[in-house]
Each structure stands twice: as structure tokens, then as C-alpha cells.
Amino acid sequence: MRRPFVLLAVALLAAGCGGKADYDIAEVAPDEHLSGEHGNHHQGHDHGGDDVERDISGAVENRHHHEPGVRNHGTQWFFNQPWAAPFIWDKIVRDSVILLVLAAAVLLFSRLTGRRWQR
Amino acid sequence: MRAVWTFALMTMRSLLRRRTIWGIVLVIILALLGIGQVPSFDVSGQSRFIVEFGLFGLEMGALLLAIGLASNIYPRDRENRTIQPLLAVPLSRVRYLLGRFLGAAIVSGAAMLVGCLGLMLVLTLNGFEIPTSLLPATLLLLVEGWFLLAVVFFFSFWTSPPLNAPLTVMIFIVSQMSVREFVGLLPGASGLMRTLRLLLPHMDVFHIKDPIAHGIDVPLVYFLLAALYGIAYSVFMLSVALAVFRERDLR
Numbered sequence: 001m002r003r004p005f006v007l008l009a010v011a012l013l014a015a016g017c018g019g020k021a022d023y024d025i026a027e028v029a030p031d032e033h034l035s036g037e038h039g040n041h042h043q044g045h046d047h048g049g050d051d052v053e054r055d056i057s058g059a060v061e062n063r064h065h066h067e068p069g070v071r072n073h074g075t076q077w078f079f080n081q082p083w084a085a086p087f088i089w090d091k092i093v094r095d096s097v098i099l100l101v102l103a104a105a106v107l108l109f110s111r112l113t114g115r116r117w118q119r
Numbered sequence: 120m121r122a123v124w125t126f127a128l129m130t131m132r133s134l135l136r137r138r139t140i141w142g143i144v145l146v147i148i149l150a151l152l153g154i155g156q157v158p159s160f161d162v163s164g165q166s167r168f169i170v171e172f173g174l175f176g177l178e179m180g181a182l183l184l185a186i187g188l189a190s191n192i193y194p195r196d197r198e199n200r201t202i203q204p205l206l207a208v209p210l211s212r213v214r215y216l217l218g219r220f221l222g223a224a225i226v227s228g229a230a231m232l233v234g235c236l237g238l239m240l241v242l243t244l245n246g247f248e249i250p251t252s253l254l255p256a257t258l259l260l261l262v263e264g265w266f267l268l269a270v271v272f273f274f275s276f277w278t279s280p281p282l283n284a285p286l287t288v289m290i291f292i293v294s295q296m297s298v299r300e301f302v303g304l305l306p307g308a309s310g311l312m313r314t315l316r317l318l319l320p321h322m323d324v325f326h327i328k329d330p331i332a333h334g335i336d337v338p339l340v341y342f343l344l345a346a347l348y349g350i351a352y353s354v355f356m357l358s359v360a361l362a363v364f365r366e367r368d369l370r
Contacts, residue, residue, distance in 0.1 A: 022316045024298045082324045082345070083337050092324065092344050096351035103351075103358035110362035 025080045025088055033079075033087065122210060123217045130192070130222025139187040140226060147180040147234045155241035166247035167332040173238040174256055174328040180234055181227070181264030182291055188223045189271040190283040202369060216361050220272060224265050231261045250331045255342050262349030263325040267291060269356035276363045294319045320352045 026034070082088060134140055154172045196202040206215060235257040239249050270290050274283040293301065301319075302312045324345045327337050 022298050022313055027298070078329060081326070081329065082321065083327050083330055083341050089341070089344055092348050096344075096347045099351040099355040103355040106355075106358040106362050110358075110365050 023088075023091070025082065025085045028088060028091075029080070029085065030087060033085065034076075123214050123221065126210060126214065126218025127221035127225065130219050131225050134188055134223060134226045140184070140230065143180065143183050143187050144230050144233055146183070147176060147230070148237050150176045150180075151234065151237045151241050155245055165245070166242060169238075169242055169245065169247065170250060170253070170332045171328050173241065174260065174331070177231060177234045177238070177257060178260050178263065178326075181231060181260050182267055182288070184227045184230055185264055185267035185271050186284045186287055188226060189219075189268050190275055190280045190287075192219050192223070193272070193275045194280055197369065206369065212364055213361060216272065216357065216364060220268065220357060223268055227264050227268060228261055231257055231264065250334070252327065252331045252337055255337075256327050256331055259325045259327065259342065259345050259349070262346050262353075263322060266320060266349055266353045266356065269353045269360065273356055273360035273363065276360055276367060290319065291322075294322045297323075320348070324348055 078084070082092070151173055154169055154176065157168070193202075196205070202215070206212060210218070235254060238257075239253065242249050267287060267290075271283060271287050274286050278286065298313065298316055301316045302309045305312050327341075330337050
């Protein structure tokens with residue numbers, strides 16, 4: 001039972017040594033994806049909530065409008081999902097191919113080193 | 120392949136005879152009906168709420184189905200000693216695993232389809248339009264369920280059923296985490312955690328409830344890529360499960 005795990009550990013170690021094989025979308029996103037269409041509208045505009053009184057009194061002056069369906073400071077989580085990030089779709093294909101190759105390697109290895117009682 | 124298909128149909132029939140599957144389907148339908156009964160209080164966008172919670176309920180259903188259907192199959196075969204005559208003559212271990220997995224996957228697919236139809240019914244009864252991507256979204260959750268099914272089979276070959284369920288739930292929870300969150304569990308060993316994270320899928324690949332609820336179209340090619348990703352992970356988990364199963368002495 002240990003053999004498949006040994007093979008897996010070696011494969012993982014190789015992948016891990018290869019650098020940053022796994023990723024979050026925000027880590028690999030190009031600047032234009034992260035900044036978004038309305039990304040520059042908030043320069044000099046504080047969204048911090050430390051001074052609640054000031055926030056309430058200034059709410060009307062600071063009120064601003066975002067077009068629906070566009071990335072902004074409140075919708076980053078929405079657009080950092082895989083369906084909205086076409087630049088990682090090739091990585092999805094890459095991971096799938098690696099997994100299929102790894103599956104074939106595990107099957108071959110377990111067959112070659114299998115015990116006598118198996119058919 | 121014919122032997123696998125025949126054995127899958129046998130597995131399907133035996134699973135449908137158990138009460139577990141009917142109990143889980145009943146829970147899914149009751150949850151969907153409950154979501155449909157929540158009053159809107161005239162707040163706009165109630166359909167978003169129903170779609171988001173409905174798809175979340177279906178995802179939980181996929182997890183419950185995986186555990187409920189598969190965690191007992193191999194231990195029961197071994198306890199009843201039905202596995203020995205099966206493996207002695209008509210089936211190899213590969214065919215046994217594929218037949219059992221395929222049978223459970225078909226039952227899981229049928230149950231998810233019933234859940235999807237239930238969600239459509241709830242939306243219709245509340246006077247809302249059915250999003251066009253609701254069925255593809257359910258199919259992606261089904262692919263996620265198949266991966267979980269493969270995980271359950273993997274654990275069932277070397278743990279007991281009571282341990283199988285929490286381990287699968289743990290894999291499910293950890294797979295929902297981003298790489299940064301996962302590394303944050305053990306910041307001192309970020310390299311190791313990053314490498315370990317490679318084993319687990321990014322479950323958010325299968326989640327498209329947000330764009331559906333907000334009326335944003337998801338390209339067809341994305342559905343295909345996400346399905347390929349889930350199937351590749353399922354194949355990988357099944358291969359590891361088979362490697363473990365091949366090492367098991369059944370005497």
C-alpha cells in the first residue's frame with residue numbers, strides 16, 4: 001500500500017521543486033484584470049471605516065456610482081473566480097493533462113509492482 | 120467493458136434498494152422547498168437568493184450522496200464475503216472498482232437531476248424565470264460529486280466507514296480554500312503546504328452560481344474545461360484508489 005504513496009510523493013516533490021505550480025487567481029492575474037474598468041475612480045477616495053461619524057456625515061458627498069457587471073472595489077471577489085478569469089483557463093487544461101498522465105503512471109506502477117493475488 | 124457495465128447496473132440496482140439514497144433525495148427536495156418558502160419582504164432579486172441557495176444545496180447534496188452511496192460498498196462486500204467470488208472468477212479488481220464507481224455515479228447523477236428539476240419547479244412556482252445555465256451548473260456540481268465519490272472509494276479501501284465520512288468532508292472543506300488560505304493553516308511550512316495543495320482540486324472551478332444568479336453568461340468552453348478538470352481529478356483519485364486496492368489482501 002505504500003508504493004502508490006511513494007510515487008505520489010515523488011511526483012509532488014518534483015512539481016513543488018518546479019516552482020509555484022499552484023496559484024490563486026489574484027497571484028497570476030494581469031494588471032488589466034486586477035485594475036478593471038473603474039479601477040482609477042477611487043484615487044484619493046478613502047473607503048476605510050475608522051471614523052464612522054465622518055463616514056456618515058460625508059456619505060452623501062462621497063456617494064458614487066458603479067456600472068453593473070463591472071469590477072470595482074466591492075466586486076473583486078466576484079471577478080476573481082475562474083469563470084471570469086480566462087487567463088487561467090490554459091492552466092486548467094495544463095492541470096488536467098498532468099493529472100491524467102499522473103493517473104496513467106500510478107496505474108502502470110501499481111500493475112508492475114502488484115502482488116501475486118491480484119488478477 | 121461489458122462486464123463493467125453489467126456490474127455497474129447491478130450496483131445501481133442494489134443502491135436503489137437501500138434507504139440511504141431515498142433519504143438523501145428527500146432531504147434535498149425538502150431543503151429546496153424550504154428555500155422557496157422564504158418570504159421576499161418585497162426585496163427585489165429573490166430569484167437570485169433561490170438560485171444561489173438552491174445550487175449550494177445541490178452541492179451539499181452531492182457531498183452527502185458521495186458519502187451515503189459509496190462509503191459502505193467495499194466494507195459491506197468484504198464483510199459479507201461477496202467480494203471473493205466476484206474477484207475469483209468474473210471480475211478483475213479494475214473492473215470491480217470501475218463497476219462500483221460507475222453504478223454509484225449513475226445513481227448520483229439521477230439524484231442531482233431530480234434536485235435540479237426540483238429547483239426549476241420552485242423557481243416556476245414562485246413566478247421566476249429559469250436561468251438557461253441552471254442545468255449546466257448542476258452538471259458541474261455533479262462532476263464535483265463524482266470527484267468526491269472517487270475520494271470516498273479511495274478512503275474506503277483503507278479506513279473504516281465512520282472515519283471515511285469525516286475525512287471526505289475534510290477534503291471537501293480544504294478543497295474550497297484558496298492557496299493563500301491553505302498555506303495560512305501552517306505558515307511556517309509554506310512550501311510544503313503549497314505542494315500539498317497540488318493534490319486537491321480548486322473547487323471554485325465548479326461554482327458558477329454567482330454569474331447565473333446575476334444573469335451573466337458563462338461561455339460554453341468554460342463548462343467543457345471545468346468538466347475536463349473534474350473528470351481528470353476523478354480519474355486520478357480512482358487510479359490511486361485502485362493502486363491501494365491492488366495491494367489489499369482480501370483473505
